[in-house]
Amino acid sequence: MASRKTSILEASARVIARRGVRGLRVEELAAEAGVSTALIYYHFKDRTGILRQTLEFINDRAGRYTAVREAGAPPLGPREELEHALLLELQDVPEVRENSVAWGELRASAVFDDSLREDLARATLVWVQEIAELLGRVRPMTPAPELAAAAERLTALLEGLSMRWLSGTLPLTHARTLLGEAITTELERLGR
Numbered sequence: 001m002a003s004r005k006t007s008i009l010e011a012s013a014r015v016i017a018r019r020g021v022r023g024l025r026v027e028e029l030a031a032e033a034g035v036s037t038a039l040i041y042y043h044f045k046d047r048t049g050i051l052r053q054t055l056e057f058i059n060d061r062a063g064r065y066t067a068v069r070e071a072g073a074p075p076l077g078p079r080e081e082l083e084h085a086l087l088l089e090l091q092d093v094p095e096v097r098e099n100s101v102a103w104g105e106l107r108a109s110a111v112f113d114d115s116l117r118e119d120l121a122r123a124t125l126v127w128v129q130e131i132a133e134l135l136g137r138v139r140p141m142t143p144a145p146e147l148a149a150a151a152e153r154l155t156a157l158l159e160g161l162s163m164r165w166l167s168g169t170l171p172l173t174h175a176r177t178l179l180g181e182a183i184t185t186e187l188e189r190l191g192r
Helices: 006-020 026-033 037-044 047-067 078-087 094-110 113-139 144-166 174-189
Strands: none
Touching: 006 026, 006 037, 006 047, 006 078, 006 094, 026 047, 037 047, 047 078, 047 094, 047 113, 078 113, 078 174, 094 113, 094 144, 113 144, 113 174, 144 174
């Protein structure tokens, strides 16, 4: 059974995905989580604390669903591991959809919120570093700045493709194809 704090974070991700960051009201969050507003303030102190910890929760949850593999499955090679990490961000599963929408809402709100901008920048940097490390496993002789640039392009493309898919302007299969082609292009570029 999930802890109360985890239940609140799950509810926060749902509310942000449904109503946006500006639509996040502590009273609505409490109702969604089935807890009192006092308990929310006990765990998070203020709205900024809720947003910061929801961002961490979303990142941790994405790390879990992109790392999931079937029991007994053979280990992935470096390229397959890279593709696995990126392409699992584009799957029609409620948890992934909710995470992607909430991430997009948090990113859009960071334009106007300096404290959220800093947290989002840190989270994005960690994600880019993780992808750069995976790229480095495929192309181990590539200098770190080139790996970071490729990771930046791939993660930015993934965010854009995700928003287009979620908004209904791009079919999921096409988004996945475009991302797969971009992975190939980046790996070829790094291999030169």
